[in-house]
Amino acid sequence: MSAVIEVKNLKKHFDVPGGVLHAVDGVSFKVEQGTTIGIVGESGCGKSTLGRTIIHLEESTDGEMFFRGEDVTRLKRRDLKKFRERVQMIFQDPYASLNPRMTIEEIVQEPLWLSGRYPKAQLDEAVAKLMDRTGVEERLRRSYPHELDGGRRQRVGIARALALDPDFIVCDEPVSALDVSIQAQILNLLMDIQASDGLTLMFITHDLSVVRHISDAIGVMYLGQMVEMGSAEALFNRPLHPYTKALLSAVPSIDIHNPGRRVVLKGELTSPINPGPGCRFRSRCPHADRRCKENQQLAEVGEGYFVACDRLSEINDQDNAVRNHRGKERGTKI
Amino acid sequence: MGNTDKFLSIRNLNVEYTSGGDVIYAVNGLSLDLERGKSLGLVGETGAGKTTVAKAILRVLPTPPAGIKGGEIFLDGEDILKKPEDKMLDIRGRRISMIFQDPMTALNPTMKIGDQIAEIVRLHSDDSPHEVKHRAMDMLNRVGIMADRFNDYPYQLSGGMKQRVIIAMALVFRPELLLADEPTTALDVTIQAQVLEIIRHFKQKFNSSMILITHDLGIVAENCDTVAVIYAGQIVEYGSLEDVFDRPSHPYTVGLFHSLPGFAVGEARLHPIGGSLPDPRVHAAGCSFYPRCPRAADGCAAGEVPNRELSPGHFCRCLCPEV
Numbered sequence: 001m002s003a004v005i006e007v008k009n010l011k012k013h014f015d016v017p018g019g020v021l022h023a024v025d026g027v028s029f030k031v032e033q034g035t036t037i038g039i040v041g042e043s044g045c046g047k048s049t050l051g052r053t054i055i056h057l058e059e060s061t062d063g064e065m066f067f068r069g070e071d072v073t074r075l076k077r078r079d080l081k082k083f084r085e086r087v088q089m090i091f092q093d094p095y096a097s098l099n100p101r102m103t104i105e106e107i108v109q110e111p112l113w114l115s116g117r118y119p120k121a122q123l124d125e126a127v128a129k130l131m132d133r134t135g136v137e138e139r140l141r142r143s144y145p146h147e148l149d150g151g152r153r154q155r156v157g158i159a160r161a162l163a164l165d166p167d168f169i170v171c172d173e174p175v176s177a178l179d180v181s182i183q184a185q186i187l188n189l190l191m192d193i194q195a196s197d198g199l200t201l202m203f204i205t206h207d208l209s210v211v212r213h214i215s216d217a218i219g220v221m222y223l224g225q226m227v228e229m230g231s232a233e234a235l236f237n238r239p240l241h242p243y244t245k246a247l248l249s250a251v252p253s254i255d256i257h258n259p260g261r262r263v264v265l266k267g268e269l270t271s272p273i274n275p276g277p278g279c280r281f282r283s284r285c286p287h288a289d290r291r292c293k294e295n296q297q298l299a300e301v302g303e304g305y306f307v308a309c310d311r312l313s314e315i316n317d318q319d320n321a322v323r324n325h326r327g328k329e330r331g332t333k334i
Numbered sequence: 335m336g337n338t339d340k341f342l343s344i345r346n347l348n349v350e351y352t353s354g355g356d357v358i359y360a361v362n363g364l365s366l367d368l369e370r371g372k373s374l375g376l377v378g379e380t381g382a383g384k385t386t387v388a389k390a391i392l393r394v395l396p397t398p399p400a401g402i403k404g405g406e407i408f409l410d411g412e413d414i415l416k417k418p419e420d421k422m423l424d425i426r427g428r429r430i431s432m433i434f435q436d437p438m439t440a441l442n443p444t445m446k447i448g449d450q451i452a453e454i455v456r457l458h459s460d461d462s463p464h465e466v467k468h469r470a471m472d473m474l475n476r477v478g479i480m481a482d483r484f485n486d487y488p489y490q491l492s493g494g495m496k497q498r499v500i501i502a503m504a505l506v507f508r509p510e511l512l513l514a515d516e517p518t519t520a521l522d523v524t525i526q527a528q529v530l531e532i533i534r535h536f537k538q539k540f541n542s543s544m545i546l547i548t549h550d551l552g553i554v555a556e557n558c559d560t561v562a563v564i565y566a567g568q569i570v571e572y573g574s575l576e577d578v579f580d581r582p583s584h585p586y587t588v589g590l591f592h593s594l595p596g597f598a599v600g601e602a603r604l605h606p607i608g609g610s611l612p613d614p615r616v617h618a619a620g621c622s623f624y625p626r627c628p629r630a631a632d633g634c635a636a637g638e639v640p641n642r643e644l645s646p647g648h649f650c651r652c653l654c655p656e657v
Binding site: 042043149151179180181182183184185187188191206208209210212213214246247250251252253254255256259262264265268269 | 379380492493494495522523524525526527528530531549550551552553555556575576579580589590591592593594595596602603604605606607610
């Protein structure tokens with residue numbers, strides 16, 4: 001057992017006008033040392049709140065959290081400070097998450113001197129090392145965030161996150177604001193650092209091709225709950241939950257000769273305020289019937305592979321039948 | 335002229351912005367053709383000049399700071415850059431419409447969504463108030479919004495529904511040319527699929543031509559007939575979907591494909607394009623991609639780069655294209 005982070009039945013609810021918003025509603029998973037878990041889902045599914053709750057930017061409503069086997073669900077001030085040296089976060093918008101009045105040097109240096117681990121004389125060198133590792137040019141030391149382009153700003157965000165040599169980093173949409181060519185640079189950087197430091201990552205994104213590239217395991221969230229979770233390869237090759245299937249099929253493919261079969265979902269994400277019992281996807285699910293009004297539990301359907309749908313085998317039989325039928329119509333073998 | 339195959343033809347377009355004494359060269363001698371009823375994907379990264387081109391066609395660039403410094407834009411054989419402003423009022427919203435990226439800012443937050451559609455109908459027709467309202471309701475219905483939302487304000491709608499309202503406004507007069515500027519970038523993938531389907535449906539029904547501006551090559555693959563890759567205000571590669579996707583030739587196009595995480599599944603490392611966009615304040619000679627180009631050669635830094643026709647209809651602005 002070398003799970004760096006483990007959460008059990010984690011909940012984060014917010015009181016809002018009109019009721020209780022179930023942002024994260026009973027999520028359980030663990031992340032092994034040196035691996036990356038990708039969390040995907042659409043806006044409002046609770047993926048960012050999940051990340052923020054795990055690193056204690058939000059206080060959890062219920063459930064348990066463990067860091068290297070140690071219970072970190074409730075932390076006192078001093079323990080929280082220690083915990084935050086071990087876990088870090090990289091944010092989506094590197095412009096909003098860097099203090100515009102601080103130079104790049106000051107931004108990267110701040111966690112170092114706050115920790116009190118480095119004598120003043122060594123700070124300079126430590127900063128130079130971090131900037132070098134993340135590919136931020138030395139000449140930018142005295143620059144301010146607004147003078148840098150998006151890619152460089154995100155490199156500074158990464159340098160700051162790495163400053164105290166953390167064990168676990170939550171990356172919340174770190175490349176979503178960047179153009180593809182810059183996005184590729186940042187993804188390579190994150191993967192290089194992970195390989196050399198044995199870092200454990202949680203990668204939150206709505207971009208499915210990015211998450212497939214970077215993750216070992218993937219969890220798919222819908223309205224505060226995990227609906228499918230397992231190895232990245234299995235999940236992309238053979239998605240089982242109707243929502244995962246629709247989500248993957250909705251991604252436009254660059255393969256112009258083999259357009260995939262698209263499941264276009266009706267409607268939109270329903271409200272996470274007072275969601276009520278039953279499967280939360282049922283209002284948009286093409287297979288829904290009255291049995292879906294029962295609560296669905298995330299159940300292990302294969303080794304380390306979990307899906308929250310009681311009618312899984314029935315639905316997948318139907319889907320396969322449709323596919324085989326279509327295949328015969330076109331006279332192609334499947 | 336009527337049904338010429340070149341329905342839209344942009345010739346040597348130059349657009350500059352002035353900003354605090356600096357001149358920003360946004361569009362530099364850009365030429366493009368589009369046939370009636372076809373879709374062109376205009377692909378490029380932030381700052382390449384995609385939106386500036388669309389706004390130039392619609393003539394809604396803020397002047398100053400922007401200025402069209404040269405070139406011609408022929409719509410059905412007529413140069414719309416030479417038309418007086420009052421003639422443009424008839425063209426905008428009727429013959430050419432635009433769908434903007436951000437549905438939150440494109441709608442008036444203090445006006446009911448039904449009234450915003452009705453306003454366009456009133457502006458461009460002599461319909462009676464009753465007919466105007468009927469037409470607006472009908473259009474809402476067609477984009478999949480129930481008529482009982484007519485009196486809703488934009489804040490009461492989700493992002494996907496707001497974008498449907500924008501589409502309803504853009505399509506109410508069955509425009510001949512639709513300019514869609516990143517129409518789904520702000521939306522989730524399942525909503526994106528719905529919105530693209532609506533656009534496809536109407537485009538086909540009205541036989542409209544479309545310029546689809548996007549940075550998502552997957553969206554181009556599924557929605558366009560021809561592709562133009564734009565870099566630093568110039569088209570660097572142009573051709574049919576098959577030309578550009580099966581035989582990408584400009585090093586920048588090749589770099590874009592190789593940057594995609596989905597391009598080579600299973601490969602551990604991506605192959606990004608090094609460096610970043612050139613400074614748009616510098617009007618450099620030679621190829622604008624040269625400083626980042628893995629194939630850069632001696633002749634690339636100076637002189638005019640020819641726009642070569644590699645095969646019929648497939649153009650590439652490069653001295654040493656990949657073939």
